[in-house]
Amino acid sequence: MTIALDTNYYNQNFDEQLSQEELLFFKQELEKQKEKIQKNLDKKINELNNYDEAKDEADHATIAIDNLTSNTILKEQQKTLIKIQRSLNKIALGTYGICTLCEEKINIERLKIQMFSEYCVSCRNELDNRR
Numbered sequence: 372m373t374i375a376l377d378t379n380y381y382n383q384n385f386d387e388q389l390s391q392e393e394l395l396f397f398k399q400e401l402e403k404q405k406e407k408i409q410k411n412l413d414k415k416i417n418e419l420n421n422y423d424e425a426k427d428e429a430d431h432a433t434i435a436i437d438n439l440t441s442n443t444i445l446k447e448q449q450k451t452l453i454k455i456q457r458s459l460n461k462i463a464l465g466t467y468g469i470c471t472l473c474e475e476k477i478n479i480e481r482l483k484i485q486m487f488s489e490y491c492v493s494c495r496n497e498l499d500n501r502r
């Protein structure tokens with residue numbers, strides 16, 4: 372009887388977690404995205420470092436505008452990079468796919484669309500409504 376109960380418990384528990392294959396899929400996808408953003412960031416930072424080489428005033432003006440746009444993009448990408456890293460850490464800790472607020476499992480289809488979601492649909496909606 373004890374054994375049967377234990378089996379039930381484990382089955383149930385296992386069912387609530389993402390499978391190893393699913394976790395591996397997310398891990399690979401996240402790492403791919405991370406690499407892509409990292410490369411892009413390196414490139415942009417290089418470009419920013421080259422701005423000093425501009426020769427006249429006109430160039431400086433154009434570059435200032437470019438710089439501003441680049442900075443916004445850079446900031447967005449850095450934010451995304453942090454989210455990706457956080458998700459990768461969660462995978463390592465075994466807490467990936469679990470809502471940060473209510474600790475409920477996040478729908479896998481939702482995760483596929485937004486791999487670094489930290490909240491389940493209902494918590495996300497609640498957060499959006501508060502804004």
Ligand SMILES: [Zn+2]
Binds near residue numbers: 470471473490493
């Ligand atoms: Zn939640």
